[in-house]
Amino acid sequence: MSGLFGVVCRGDCSSSLFLGTDYHSHLGTQYGGLAVYSGDSIKKKIHDISRSQFKSKFFDDIQLMKGNSGIGVISNKYAQPLVFQSQLGSFAICTDGLIENEDELIAELISDGIFFNELSNGSTNATELVARLICQKDSIVEGIAYMFKKIEGSISLLLLNKEGVYAARDRHGHSSLVVGIGEDKCAVASESCSFPNLGLDSVKFLGPGEVVLLKSDSFESLKSNGELNRVCAFLWIYTGFPASSYEGKNVEFVRERCGMAIAEKDDVEADMVAGVPDSGTAHAVGYAMTSGIPYRRPLVKYTPGYGRSYIPPSQEIRDQVAFMKLIPSVDLIRDKRIVLCEDSIVRGTQLRNYTLKKLFDAGAKEVHVRPACPPLLFPCKFNISTRTRDELIARRAIKSLEGRDLEDISEYLDPSSEKYGKMVEWIREDIGATSLRYISVEDMVEAIGLPRNELCLYCWTGRFH
Numbered sequence: 001m002s003g004l005f006g007v008v009c010r011g012d013c014s015s016s017l018f019l020g021t022d023y024h025s026h027l028g029t030q031y032g033g034l035a036v037y038s039g040d041s042i043k044k045k046i047h048d049i050s051r052s053q054f055k056s057k058f059f060d061d062i063q064l065m066k067g068n069s070g071i072g073v074i075s076n077k078y079a080q081p082l083v084f085q086s087q088l089g090s091f092a093i094c095t096d097g098l099i100e101n102e103d104e105l106i107a108e109l110i111s112d113g114i115f116f117n118e119l120s121n122g123s124t125n126a127t128e129l130v131a132r133l134i135c136q137k138d139s140i141v142e143g144i145a146y147m148f149k150k151i152e153g154s155i156s157l158l159l160l161n162k163e164g165v166y167a168a169r170d171r172h173g174h175s176s177l178v179v180g181i182g183e184d185k186c187a188v189a190s191e192s193c194s195f196p197n198l199g200l201d202s203v204k205f206l207g208p209g210e211v212v213l214l215k216s217d218s219f220e221s222l223k224s225n226g227e228l229n230r231v232c233a234f235l236w237i238y239t240g241f242p243a244s245s246y247e248g249k250n251v252e253f254v255r256e257r258c259g260m261a262i263a264e265k266d267d268v269e270a271d272m273v274a275g276v277p278d279s280g281t282a283h284a285v286g287y288a289m290t291s292g293i294p295y296r297r298p299l300v301k302y303t304p305g306y307g308r309s310y311i312p313p314s315q316e317i318r319d320q321v322a323f324m325k326l327i328p329s330v331d332l333i334r335d336k337r338i339v340l341c342e343d344s345i346v347r348g349t350q351l352r353n354y355t356l357k358k359l360f361d362a363g364a365k366e367v368h369v370r371p372a373c374p375p376l377l378f379p380c381k382f383n384i385s386t387r388t389r390d391e392l393i394a395r396r397a398i399k400s401l402e403g404r405d406l407e408d409i410s411e412y413l414d415p416s417s418e419k420y421g422k423m424v425e426w427i428r429e430d431i432g433a434t435s436l437r438y439i440s441v442e443d444m445v446e447a448i449g450l451p452r453n454e455l456c457l458y459c460w461t462g463r464f465h
């Protein structure tokens with residue numbers, strides 16, 4: 001997944017671009033990149049941010065990147081933005097998403113005489129492929145429409161040229177793009193939380209497949225193909241930042257409502273409700289509001305030394321960082337019964353080895369785990385999350401219960417079935433919780449507050465809805 005930010009200002013855009021892009025640091029940990037339209041040329045800078053934060057890497061560069069318009073990206077996979085000279089003029093481009101038929105499209109373009117830069121890992125940069133597809137047509141908008149038609153998967157993009165910043169949301173609407181307007185600037189972002197501190201108000205969530213062109217004080221909608229929206233439900237549960245909204249629905253509110261929905265159907269007796277920091281916090285606040293059980297913080301994250309934009313080089317050190325950054329408040333925990341809200345359980349290893357272990361080692365009497373989404377059973381097809389099927393604890397539970405991998409797992413999707421109950425009990429035992437209870441798909445959808453057919457629920461149902 002990547003975070004995109006673009007801005008066009010009446011004056012110099014460099015400060016807004018730098019700060020707005022930085023507010024997407026939670027969406028990627030590998031590369032950061034900025035491009036500014038300066039005079040009649042494009043200045044670009046890309047850094048590896050896997051071992052340091054975006055801010056420290058770009059602070060000096062941005063002083064030299066003056067101009068009225070720019071785009072920025074925080075990316076997990078590819079170095080970008082890329083700059084092209086083409087029959088459509090000079091442009092910089094950055095993308096977010098996944099192209100499933102990448103090999104096929106590259107072969108097709110190569111047979112037409114187009115070549116690609118190979119990366120050191122032997123693959124091609126998906127942003128280069130997107131740019132080369134756009135350049136097959138006579139205008140940017142026609143090129144984007146052609147690219148959407150050709151790719152299988154989902155791509156959103158920002159494109160910077162002398163006209164301003166073009167923004168296009170993927171045609172299935174899996175990820176979000178929102179336009180914000182301020183006194184002297186117009187911006188577009190993956191995360192609306194990047195707007196308030198820059199004096200911008202959210203004015204429009206782009207529709208699926210919609211293309212807009214940003215100018216300094218306005219924007220123009222150039223194309224909307226009106227395909228059914230399938231916005232990723234996981235954005236609200238885990239991926240998104242609490243102060244952001246997607247489709248007008250605030251993340252913090254949704255997480256609170258998930259917690260409330262779990263509490264409404266729960267009968268556990270406990271001394272406190274806690275969230276696994278940070279993404280479990282709002283779920284826990286909601287649970288506490290409805291249950292009347294006090295919200296407390298038995299685990300505190302040591303944020304000064306463990307920022308999220310830091311990937312330690314080895315698994316051993318990564319595990320150590322994960323362990324060290326959560327500190328238990330032992331006096332708060334001893335002899336207490338705790339309801340622990342977590343955004344989701346993916347592999348279960350961190351929950352078992354670090355979180356629950358810490359609570360029990362500190363003397364917790366009981367720990368009742370309440371994830372804010374149903375069991376994850378299918379890996380994401382759209383690059384929003386990178387987990388694989390075999391990593392998922394719910395799949396491991398099914399494999400262990402059945403003695404083999406099952407293709408048809410429909411019985412495990414029904415919370416009223418015996419098989420679902422056995423799967424949850426297997427997971428409870430594996431992570432070492434006193435009890436485990438998941439929210440239902442229906443309650444999660446209600447907490448988000450959008451019609452079910454406008455959400456992607458593939459992670460939990462194996463279907464889009």
Ligand code: SF4
Nearest residue numbers: 232380384456458459
């Ligand atoms: S498969 Fe899951 S993570 Fe991927 S877009 Fe759908 S809901 Fe989001």
